[in-house]
Amino acid sequence: MSETRFFLLFLFISIAIPIKPIHSQPTNDELTVLLNLKHQLGNPPSIASWNSSSSPCNWPEISCTAGSVTQLHLREKNITATIPPSICDLKNLTFLDLALNFIPGKFPITLYNCSKLQFLDLSQNYFTGEIPSDIDRLSTLVSLDISGNNFSGNIPPSIGKFPVLQRLYIHLNLFNGTFPKEIANLSNLEELGMAYNPFIAMEIPREFGFLKKLWYLWMAGTNLIGEIPKSFNNLSSLQHFDLSINNLEGPIPSSLFSFENLTLVYLFKNHLSNQIPKEIDALNLVEVDISQNNLTGTIPEGFGKLQSLRFFNLFSNQLTGELPAGIASLPALRDFRVFQNKLTGVFPSEFGVHSKLEAFEVSENQFSGELPRNLCAGGVLQGLVAHTNNLEGEIPRSLGDCRSLLNFQLQNNKFSGEIPSGLWRSFNLSALMLSNNSFSGELPSEVSWNMSRVEISDNKLSGGIPTGISSWSSLVVFKASNNLFSGEIPKEITYLSKLITLLLDGNEFSGELPSEIISWESLNTLNVSNNKLSGQIPAAIGSLPDLINLDLSENQFSGEIPDGIGQLRLTSLNLSSNQLSGKIPEQLDNLAYENSFLNNVDLCADYPKVKLRDCDSNSKHDRPEKLSSKYVAMVASLAVLISIVMFLVAFFFARDYKRKKSSQYSETWKLTSFQRLNFGEGNILSNLIDENLVGVGGSGKVYRIEIDRSGESVAVKKIGNCKKLDHKLEQEFSAEVEILGSIRHCNIVKLLCCISSEDSKLLVYEYMENRSLDRWLHGNQRSFPSHRVVLDWQTRLKIAVGAAQGLCYMHHECPTPIIHRDVKSSNILLDNEFKAKIADFGLAKILAKHASCHTMSTVAGSFGYLAPEYAYTTKVDTKVDVYSFGVVLLELVTGREPNNTNEVDIGLVEWARQHSFEDKSIAEVLDPEVKESSCLEEMIMVYKVGIVCTRASPSTRPSMKEVLHVLQSWCRDDGQEAKRVGSEIDVAPLLGDAGAGADATYFSRATTKCTTCDSH
Template sequence: MSKIPHFFLPIVLNLLMPLYVISQQSDHTTLLTVKQQLGNPPWSAAWNASSSPCNWPEIICTADNITYLVLQNKSITGKVPPAICDLKSLTYLDLSYNFIPGGFPTFLYNCSNLQYLNLSQNYFVGPIPSDIDRLSSSLQWFDVSGNNFSGNIPPAIGKLPELRTLYLYQNEFNGTFPEEIGDLANLVNLSMAYNDKFLQAKVPSEFGKLTKLQFLWMADCNLIGEIPDSFLNLSSLEHLDLTYNQLQGPIPKGLLQLKNLSFVYLYRNQLSGEIPTPIESLGLTEFDLSMNNLTGPIPEDVGKLQKLKVFKIFTNQFSGTIPPSIGRIPTLEIFSVFSNKLNGTLPPELGLHSKLEGFEVSDNEFTGKLPEHLCAGKTLFGVVAFSNKLTGKVPESLGGCSSLRTIQLYNNNFSGEVPLGLYTLFNLSSLMLSNNTFSGGLPKRLAWNLTRLEISNNMFSGEIPKEVSSWVSLVVFKASNNQFSGSIPTEFTSLPQAITLFLDGNLLTGELPIIIESWKSLSTLNLARNKLSGQIPAQFGSLPDLLNLDLSENKFSGQIPPELGHLRLTTLNLSYNELTGKIPDEFDNLAYERSFLNNPSLCANNPISNLRKCQTKTRKSKTLSPNILAVILVFSVILFMVTVLLTTFVVRDYKRKKLKRTLAGWKLTSFQILKFTKADILSRMTENNLIGSGGSGKIYRIAVPNSEEFVAVKRIGNSRKLDHKLEEEFLAEVEILGTIRHSNIVKLICCISSEDSKLLVYEYMENQSLDKWLHGKRRTEREPSSGLVHPVVLDWPTRLQIAVGAAQGLCYMHHDCSPAIVHRDVKSSNILLDSEFKPKIADFGLAKILAKRSEPNTMSAVAGSFGYIAPEYAYTAKVNEKIDVYSFGVVLLELVTGREANDGDEHTNLAEWAWRQQGEGISIIDALDEDIKEPLFLGEKTTVFRLGLICTSPQPLSRPSMKEVLQVLRRCDPLED
């Protein structure tokens, strides 16, 4: 081919230049048309006729041609303008994380140069078109995950020859997926996970032709049958995840010989047989076969995996001993083999050569001692070894392991005294030592964050120390069947967070103390089988949440306080005491027929069980004459009026002077327009306005002067100087709520601070917190026409409305705040409800701002509340949004089941109980709250229940984002259509 002479070049350039200018002008016009068709959204302000599109934030140009259009997370609610495909050089189109409705936009067939197409996390519906292969033949990336696509995945998708990434996960596909996917010879990433409506199907053997495949994610796809032997041809495979299916049969021999395998997740299936050997994937870092029916021994080859970080085989039928070589793996972080039939001694070198974080060996038949060096790396977060045959003392080294958050050694044969340092480990939240032969006394101090202490059925002795009042975080204390003696100190009644207290079966004596600070959260108190005496305190009747009371087999005397009748007790046992008199009328029925056995001097008006009928006696009363009574009454009234007037003047003058002195020490910082002064707030913080209290202080309901409005005031601290923890919580609350604005996040109006106390003033939420509606005493309302009283319950539409609103608030924090905010204490008591039951998230004292969304932060101490804490707290200190997702999943389960977060069996919580219900195939109807058990909306309730399960997945990576959670909930809510 001859070259163009030099003198022709200017002529050629002059001819081409108009074409280039026309092309640029055409693309410019196209984008302005797209902007107009999208309704001129605020983010498109830079899109104007006077600037170059290559300078617009959403545009990337290559050689002055528009090649990238990125409209991710722009809150687009309309359909996609077809004019986009008039951008002839467009190769990259990202429309993800919007609210785009309608069917698949087939006009994209006209984008002839498209290589990257991302439509994920939108509202697309209907089927993927059967002629999907009409998309650009150069397409390499196709992502439609997180939508509502249904029907079949068409076979034509296997005719996109250059496709490298295919993401179809989290949709509503209810048909089949084709074996033709195996024809995608260049495919590197394939994900169809969380499409549980797929028709049951086997994994096509044709998938074995994907020799370039590196990432395969088909969790919860309704897979059945065996893993095909053709998978042995996946020579490039690095990440294999087939969890939450119904796969059966053995793991193919040779699968663990694939040289590039790094991650193997096959948990929650029905796989059987042994782990195949040899294991030659020496790059394997995470290996999870948990919750299957696998048998046989743990292969010796596992000890050769020198890069292995996570080893999980729990809940199987494995037997034999653990190879000692596993203890010498230098990278091992998580070792989880619980619920098997393993025996022998534990590898003594576990933890010595690696920074071990999680150690879970419970529910096996291990013997011998705990390994001495579990915490040698100072990173151990959990020791879970209950229900074995372990013996000897607890290693002293654990008493210095400050990273520990949970220790569960119950149901073993441990002996000796517990290392004293174990009780005060800074981060420890649960210590469970029941059913051993431990000895020694109770400690005077506990870790500041310890919520659960269980030491029942041991040989502990001595008195309960008066320093028990410092156990301020304790929620559950079980010390049954030990040898504790002496009296119960008054300080024992001042545990502010206590829900469950068991001291039955000990040698306690003396009278019960007067309650100086009410057990405001106490639900269960068991002091049976001791030698306690005296009268039952009448103050028990003022405990607002007490449901179970057992004082049987003691030496209590006197009458049963009538105040006990104010309680709504589920169980009451006062049997085998020396009580006298008439039982309260509220207990005079068959529901309590076994509550008063062997109290010969008790009686009842309507005899129940062995109680005798009370004898009524009449007495003649002595009365004063009417004249004397009139004189006394007049004199009393006059004296009372004079006293009131004098007191009013004196008190008013004193209060004015005191308030003036007090105001000088308070500083007000406002975040909203105020309708009150700090004097209005401070002067009204009285006991009459007190409506509750939390872990950090009291809460008041205060009327705004000259208005019908109210505000809520939380006082942090008291007369003493604020401690460091409360100061941090106050600063976190102000920093976050003072800057963010969202209709589903409680509004912080101002803060008022002094040296000793901090006041946070919020908008008042008339219906208080969600937990009171779900778990508190049944509320009632009076019918105006008849005056009849009816119970008020949360119906399903209201519960769904609350779920959607709370999810919107968390979604805003995680995805719309920059940097992102993690709440860290999501729970039903921190979801407040206004007069129309609109939810708002509150209490940001533990919240954390993430410096970078992609990098999880670490924290020095565990945060959160019992029953809502994500399981990874047992083995990691990393903080990201997935801990909020777990806690919100627990809230969803509360909304559906009506159960409380810590309401499982003896050692489980609500999330674990719900997973067990699912695993045992129990109908969702049996798990529903009685108040919403009608078949109406059953599909929505089932969806929310399953969403709660997915959110509480043990693996953080398996949990959805809050944006994905919100999308699922909106699909359930007819008001969102």
């Protein structure tokens, strides 16, 4: 909430207080208290103006009333110390704002002595533990905000005993217990924010319907179950109604919208600073969000009577039936989002006539009929998303004149007619997605300056690609498959420097491909298959640096395959059904491309592994010979051949059954290599037996297989079983192949190849002799041999640096950053020299270019390593890996497992933080198996870095490059004493005496390059 809101609330409170004469400055006692307070808070530079020579009433952080200090505004002052008891020596203190600092410890019960405190804001700090059961001793509070901390446990029933409390915010914490129905006893409560807490599954107490003064209710993401209570029809003051992202079921109560003058307001998440003061109720702002639940039944007709309804979010439920006709006539409607339901019927024609629509999102339903013609009548429509329905007819011409459009999606419907010419040139339009309809017409020469995505596949569009396509300069994705396009592909299309995906397959293009590819440096997918293209394959295709998918099949290409194509790191290649000739590039003679050259009778290979003839076969009948000599040679050859055949038959019959079985099905397996291999798929398939099994994980089994007589081994992860792969495992397999197949680093496990069939996927890696880090740290808890070797500290530090190098490379030096999303000790593998390598990329995500974060549809990762922001946002960035790596550092120095600290309901991170905040010696918690005086300083340093990496707020965590810089500064060299790479580096100031709020700017001096070893 903004400072304005706080001021208005305090002003309202102050009106009721008798006005007293205002003196120029507070008493000397209060000046002394404030100067002592400054010292106890660690003398933060942000309050350097506090001094004995000026009046506190002139300090910007102080407000005085009647000659006494009544307000302390210490928001965002970089305070890292605990709240000192002396703060309550300010006897008239009514207002205390400590938000957006780094204050550690438990809830400050010392504030109980502030007998006049009315406004308390502790949000966005590092508080932990449970809310005290006697919190109601702060009996004078009118406003309490403890949001954005790490509080956990239950909300005590005493929270319902505040006699005058009007505002309660507890959202964005780690409360994992229950919340009490006694909250309903807060008869003066007007605002209640409980969102994004992992409470145990609970129904909404019916008693909440008694909060008749409540105008703001925010319970998104609180694990709610059951139905929406019918008692909510008593909430006659309700303005903000948000129960989204829960597991609510049943129908939407029609009575909920039956009371008179109802105004439901939904203020967008994470924008509490813009909360609407009570004073502007007259504006009747009306917004509602009950999306992302399991609600069923129809949408109540009552929604159509809410004349001030503005935001309407019912998406991602199981709602059925037709839309209430009255909704389209609401005069204030701005955003209408009902996608991902089972809604039917036609759209009321009044949509957009009476209100200025900004978003109309109705996709993935069963709507029929035509689009309303006035959706952009107000001139502010930004998003029209109506894909995957049964809509038909033409696109209204009025939408072609809508200059405000940014996103236009009508794919997977039954639309026909021509695409309005104005739509192509709509000033701000960036995405035009119309695939799988029946549109006709031709492509324009010019499009919107902002157009980055055009998807028009599976329509009836015709004509050629205009030479003016060179002006489509922002185009990134162009999908035009399966239309009636014809003519030559113009060279101007190669001028598009941002193009990543180009699909022109299934058309009637003819002529040659452009021979000079000028600007396709970002192109990774090119498909022009099933056309009438001819001539040679342009050699320039082999110089495209990012190309990984190439399909030129079913055309009339002739000549040889350019050698440069063999140099590409192609994931898929199809040159089948052409008129190609000559020898294929050596690199393409690989089982990964077994079916890439079919129906090219003049192609050959020297020692073909793919389905081609041997290039030497043409010369075997070059010269006639005498009949007698021929018979002699034939008899001799036949004798030798029979002997060899008999020997081979005996040999193969003696082989074990499983190897024969694997060879029988070799036709069904596809091998894709990413390195030069000295083995084939037969070596792998025949040895997937229990004797070689070394591990079992959530996605499959892991085998160790020897590939030659020297004892060289590989690790094989088998994903799937006798049944078909589910969608999740398919996604994990694809992510692993996509990422590990395209990156190389000495601290990232090497993916040699993948072998796939319809029901199973095999990933073949280099074998890591010393398995995973967690076995060495926690092996005695997991049936590891009791005589295991304990990793000494220098080996642990070496492992930490190696893993940091791998993550640093992923985050900072890959062409597009990669988030691992499942960093943990079991995914850090160790070779025979204990070099660490990051493994298991099944949950990893490649960030979009130029993006700082990525939207996740589901939470990924492992319990104990998950960053707290996963609980309240779907947008994450590389800082989630930093958090998980911080947990690994704490494991290395304490020897403890992330979810087992011998405490009840507390993880390693919380346990370590509590220890630090209680001013205990860090040495007490270090692993006694390796702790000794010579390495104590280094272990304490790594412990502190682990604390910093696991900060609750992502923005206050360092980057992996900065973490690596600090760790490398302590590396030992050849067994010598630890030497500091940068003499200016000191980890001690990070946490201060309390071990909490580190100075985030400390890491900013890091310039370490992530790749400190040779890539491979």
